[in-house]
Amino acid sequence: MTLYLKDVTKRFGKTTAVDHLSLEIPEKEMFGFLGGNGAGKTTTFRMILGLLDITEGEITWDGESIGYSKSHLIGYLPEERGLYPKLKVSEQLVYLGKLHGMTRRQVLQDLSYWLDRFKVPEYKDKKVEELSKGNQQKIQFISAVIHKPKLLILDEPFSGLDPVNVELLKEAVVDLKESGTSIVFSSHRMEHVEELCEHLCILQKGKQVVQGSLREIKQAYGKKNVVIHADFPLAFLQQHAGVVQYKQLMDGCALKIDREEVAKHIYSELAGKGFVRKFELEEPSLNDIFIEKVGASYE
Numbered sequence: 391m392t393l394y395l396k397d398v399t400k401r402f403g404k405t406t407a408v409d410h411l412s413l414e415i416p417e418k419e420m421f422g423f424l425g426g427n428g429a430g431k432t433t434t435f436r437m438i439l440g441l442l443d444i445t446e447g448e449i450t451w452d453g454e455s456i457g458y459s460k461s462h463l464i465g466y467l468p469e470e471r472g473l474y475p476k477l478k479v480s481e482q483l484v485y486l487g488k489l490h491g492m493t494r495r496q497v498l499q500d501l502s503y504w505l506d507r508f509k510v511p512e513y514k515d516k517k518v519e520e521l522s523k524g525n526q527q528k529i530q531f532i533s534a535v536i537h538k539p540k541l542l543i544l545d546e547p548f549s550g551l552d553p554v555n556v557e558l559l560k561e562a563v564v565d566l567k568e569s570g571t572s573i574v575f576s577s578h579r580m581e582h583v584e585e586l587c588e589h590l591c592i593l594q595k596g597k598q599v600v601q602g603s604l605r606e607i608k609q610a611y612g613k614k615n616v617v618i619h620a621d622f623p624l625a626f627l628q629q630h631a632g633v634v635q636y637k638q639l640m641d642g643c644a645l646k647i648d649r650e651e652v653a654k655h656i657y658s659e660l661a662g663k664g665f666v667r668k669f670e671l672e673e674p675s676l677n678d679i680f681i682e683k684v685g686a687s688y689e
């Protein structure tokens with residue numbers, strides 16, 4: 391069940407939060423949604439979930455508009471976490487699970503699995519308010535997946551978690567994907583998207599500035615990072631045409647160039663000057679691409 395967004399626009403008065411966004415979110419994949427603060431990610435999620443009306447355009451899943459009738463097939467981890475502080479974890483989950491048509495027994499069974507998996511079995515009978523922020527987030531994640539949704543939407547799932555918990559959650563997300571769940575998640579952390587997503591989209595002020603598979607996006611960007619180790623000074627490269635950034639390293643330098651061909655010119659120039667121990671043209675990181683495309687407007 392592919393999720394399609396066709397020319398989707400959302401306006402709040404004079405603010406255009408999402409501007410003619412067209413996307414195809416493939417089934418059983420992980421799709422990364424990137425953008426600076428206020429780029430329109432949460433607004434897009436809310437439209438997908440039917441929580442906000444679309445101003446223009448269309449969103450379809452399995453050929454139909456999503457709406458509430460399919461809400462039991464969708465799991466959502468909202469950005470502003472919304473658990474009831476006074477309820478016990480188990481009560482909370484039973485309540486949510488029942489809304490999705492689960493029995494109390496099923497919920498408690500699955501909850502035990504998840505609490506064990508997240509290494510917090512003792513939280514079952516604790517009130518949400520007694521848990522730390524990061525641990526509340528784990529419970530919120532469990533509440534998004536307890537009913538085994540086919541489509542899982544995660545708004546900044548890793549924010550506020552320590553590195554051990556980030557790993558636990560990442561593993562859980564990968565397992566869900568492998569068992570057939572389609573997952574869309576937003577993140578400000580490029581390395582998470584780079585590690586987990588096959589396809590992605592970068593939004594800037596509501597408009598998509600990059601979209602496609604991670605591999606295609608990187609190929610289209612070209613290799614613009616060069617690392618050179620040499621037995622002679624390289625500082626003269628700062629003035630070389632096409633070099634946009636020069637960083638001195640212990641035994642050489644790291645350059646950013648404005649196009650791949652510049653590396654060839656530099657390479658032939660270095661050959662006559664002495665021994666070059668290393669000359670490497672590196673793939674861009676998603677961070678490089680993000681910064682170039684979204685640039686100064688990213689906070």
Ligand SMILES: Nc1ncnc2c1ncn2[C@@H]1O[C@H](COP(=O)(O)OP(=O)(O)OP(=O)(O)O)[C@@H](O)[C@H]1O
Binds near residue numbers: 402426428430433
């Ligand atoms: N209910 C609303 N009323 C008016 N403007 C809104 C509303 N919700 C969002 N916006 C505006 O829409 C734009 C996009 O906001 P959105 O929350 O979707 O961004 P985001 O990409 O999720 O940002 P962040 O990474 O900071 O969470 C912003 O300019 C925001 O101020």
